[in-house]
Amino acid sequence: MIFIVVLVACSIHTDATPYQLIVGLPEMGKLLREMFPPDWSYLPTIWKPMLETIQIAIVGTTLGAILAIPVALLCAYNVMPRKLISLPMRTILNLVRTIPDLLFASIFVAVFGIGPFAGMLALLFFSFGIIAKLTFEAIEAIDPGPLEAMTAVGASRIQVIAFGVVPQALPYFVSYLLYTFEVNVRAASVLGLVGAGGIGLLLDRSLGLFRYDRASIIILLTLVIVLAIDYGSNLLRRKLL
Amino acid sequence: ACSSNVSNNNSASTPGTDGTKSESTAYVPTELKVQFVPSQNADTLEAKAKPLEKLLGDKLGIPVKVTVSPDYNTIVEAMSSKQVDVGFLPPNAYVLAHDNRKAADLLLQAQRYGIDDATGKDTTEKVNFYKSMIVVKKDSPIKSLADLKGKKIGWQNVTSSAGYVYPAAELKKAGVDPDTDVQGVTIKGHDAAILALLNGQVDAVAVFQDARNTVKKEIPDIFEKTRVIHYTAKIPNDTVSVRSDMDQAWRDKISQAFIDIAKDPKGGEIIKEIYTHVGYEKGDDKNFDSVREYAEAVGQTVK
């Protein structure tokens, strides 16, 4: 009930009406039409920045994920029942996630200069936030039975984690890792902010010059890569599940 | 979100009938949607819409809705699909919108105080242009454009008049090809460009005049540490444009409203504080031919 009231209030506040959207659909169609045919000649230009983006995303995502593992474990109540530790960890995690990438960019540019390194750091923090948060919630949802069994054999906390938690949470972790990697590849505009180039910059450029045919080729290339990641991710998950 | 008190004392309260010469398709607004992208050469940026809503609403007698966008592409697209009536567009955006998208017509050009080349401070002269400059470190051996050959230059995005189009075109004129003779690095933000220069990551940067002010709080002696080697030609100030099917009578009315607001002591203060505009003058599309010419020079031919 409260929910519906809140929703209606929100709709009124934002003037949201489906009617407007339906009337406006043809306008959207116009723009989508402009994206075709894609400007294939642009492909050689975007190839290299795309690879750069992937490079930076791989390193940033991996390091972020590695950093996320201990934090996620410390945040999960079923692994770390002492609130004295898990609560502050959660707060720190919240803080990290709040900081917008723009601010990260400003700081890293000032401290480490423009270039891929600063970009990698920006992605690292971003990835860390997502992966740690999602993983710790997945950990809290695992089957407690094996944890119990491990507790019963006198395992230390880390042993419980290694034998009871990791096998169960691993598929989730991998899935989040790959998901974040995908986000990093396609939403790499932050790399442009720190002068690391990347595909986001070229997208900005195409849009700035209203070259939607070029934007569409960028989207297509990204799509191919995202699909490849998706494919790999499914393969890996099927192995782990 | 609409301005509240619409004192309907304005003569043109019966729109649509008085525009005798207007073609049948001309658009007559009943609510004016304004969107602006604050221009990059302002030194105080406020994302404030409300004050302008009230000022304009009082003058025009119809509700006014003002929104802010950090990106001009969205404004141009919104104008082309008739979702926005009036846009404050930077010069290159205006040219693209007018020539390429057929989405906007020029109404006014903003005036700002000029900037003293020597000190980087504002003058008291109202001008309708600004400039771009190429900055190097104080102790750099680079003295002229020609010296930039083989050096590393920090550009802004290629769509930026001050951060790429003008300086690159003039570099070309000086015999240095901006694509092949120098090593270009794209930096987002004029402030970040200045920092990159100070850190020695690039040998020179192209920024608006005088972007060094933006980092002055952090690096107070920025003016002592850097040197300007080149000022570009005048770049027209940002525009007030209307969607291309706007009714002529309303174009005049809107123009007059802006000019009046700038002259009004209270209104003037507000637009200065928020948009650093100190006045408006009738826009002339010819002023923007230089923008077209420079864009062409760097290979951004307008279709």
Next chain:
Amino acid sequence: MNDPTLRRPVGSRLRLWAIAILLIIIYIWAFRGMQFEGLQGTAKSVSVAILDGFLHPDWSFVYIPEGEDLLRGLLDTLVISILGTFVSAFVCLPFAFWASSNLTRLRPLSGSGKFVLSVIRVFPEMIVAILFIKAVGPGSFAGVLALGIHSIGMLAKLFSETIESVDHGPQEALVACGANRLQVIFFAVLPQVIPQFLSYSLYRFEINIRSATTLGLVGAGGIGTPLLFALQMRNWNRVGVILLGIVVLIILTDLISGWLRKRIV
């Protein structure tokens, strides 16, 4: 131990090695792209300035009588996020079930669902924003839609993966009763995945609150625009107070969502 049948099959071990080597090569390639150039000269002064700004937030921005202050910005953002999240959490459900491979024997079916989701996700925020501005004009509604679309892409993906990892037993029981697909979903799958769904939706809600850039782009008001401009102008005091506001808002939603989850799970 010497019984060869007890060891892992050689084929799978070989494949493992091949994957490991491939990964190592990829990582070497990736790391070679990073050059660490050491700390920069401006590091200290700029960091100090930023820190100083955070320590002295621009309190005057919290409330301004004429509007466009922190509180109203946060309220706008909150409202847009609630709507965007809620709508997308519902719209994405059919997509999620469509893309889940364990609910159907037909691989192409779930494959096509995954493909559609990838296409949705791959559209850059900027273009989605422009699309909706063209349709409904700049403002909150465009914000809701832009956030909504992206949320659908993400939520449906995460939801579908949750569905794929649920306990198969109850589904089997329902199938054995002669339930059709929808009934299996409602009786066996949904009860199992609801906690995860909730958790993802709340997380997405939090992302939406933070997606200042998108909202700024569509001129949707909210706290995004002032934040963007404050960052561009390096007005760290202003940035500080805005971030503080966002942090408080997110911690509040975190508390509420934790409470909500406890009640529903």
Next chain:
Amino acid sequence: MAVLFSFHPIGGESWEQMIEFRNVSKTYPNGTKGLNNINLTIKEGEMVVIVGLSGAGKSTLLRSINRLHDITSGDIVVGGRSVTSTGSSELRRIRRDIGMIFQSFNLVKRSTVLRNVLSGRVGYHSTLRTVLGLFPKEDVELALTALERVNIREKAYSRADELSGGQQQRVSIARALAQEAKIILADEPVASLDPLTTRQVMDDLQRINREMQITTIVNLHFIDLAREYATRIIGLRAGAVVFDGTPEEATDEAFAEIYGRAIKHDELLGVGS
């Protein structure tokens, strides 16, 4: 306790040869052979008990009847209709008429006990109706009666994960009872029950089988129970049928054959009764 379940054979057609296995084999993806060329005909009203070592393929056999598993080769015919080649809505109808009790309960842990039992009824109603939770009153009563039958009516509104192991087993039995099927497949239905409840459940299954002519197939580990309740005993070993006969024919020697080696008398659990 005195409530009798009324099982209505739906449609009224009479299935003489209720279930027929024709050269059925099943190989799991990892290469394990679950079933090995099974040929069986089970008639209406039989009470079949399947025995065999752990891993012999009992569960696999049961699950292939309602096609929870696809078999690798051969054909299974239920009530004259082939389950291996039927369309999905037809298959659903067949499944509705087959109640199943699972070895691992397969309850939705987060749902209430009552909802778990009611889920056995979904095959009878429109999707919309069940999804909205609008079960007719009779269904709810049927569910509660079934719960009473297995002695846990008082837990109807508890969540399934708050029950003890045996209580969960009973919920899953109640679900199958509430389904009012023509065939009941029970995969070790009494594995975690105490003797009292075991008797009750087996008696129930028997009564249902006798009075309503419900064909019943039960996997059991207890030889004495098998002898007592079955009208026919089938022994499986390594996925193949190694014994098929009446309880009288199921001598100790026969069990020795099923279990792969001679069994000393005291090894046969409760065999001496």
Next chain:
Amino acid sequence: MAVLFSFHPIGGESWEQMIEFRNVSKTYPNGTKGLNNINLTIKEGEMVVIVGLSGAGKSTLLRSINRLHDITSGDIVVGGRSVTSTGSSELRRIRRDIGMIFQSFNLVKRSTVLRNVLSGRVGYHSTLRTVLGLFPKEDVELALTALERVNIREKAYSRADELSGGQQQRVSIARALAQEAKIILADEPVASLDPLTTRQVMDDLQRINREMQITTIVNLHFIDLAREYATRIIGLRAGAVVFDGTPEEATDEAFAEIYGRAIKHDELLGVGS
């Protein structure tokens, strides 16, 4: 099959009164009373079988011994040390000496069988070593022997979820065997096993109990098994001890008392042996 497990009572201290319950009660958060003022003393080397209806509190009793559940009031002392008030590293040591076989197996489904069994050994090694998977060769052999003991050595490298129900049960038994504990708690260890394996497992438990003086507590539903293997039978009803005596004292009347009503002879599963 001939391999004997060597259980080394660690530390060498002798625990006369192995397990002691002092006024133990346990109420679940939802108000269900799991245990009701239990007082028990179990001596070293006893083989205790706990019987009772489903839901009587058998699992709850077992789990409170190694503090998988916190009890609401009272105290439990194991080997002279109170488990209710001990520190965590001490508690870990106590737990290492207590092997447990769970009613619902509690295997890590995604891990291999061998890894599941090896996980029973982690209490003996440094955290780092086990986390890296560096178990000494003897441990691996111990694990394989334990698997052989329960007849599923050939599944050592299969994933646990590829096993049949009974096979999973056996893996969990192997895990407890490999742990070489001083006390073994078994929660219906034979619930889904065939008679042959049941005998084997119970014989194993008995041999371990006799030869190594390992105190063993087993929850069972089979009265004949209880009478045959136990040195002491404890009957639970509604969380309270209603019977405590030798197998000889556990007459049919006694069971009638435990199960809450007189039981007709043929209702007692396999009682006639």
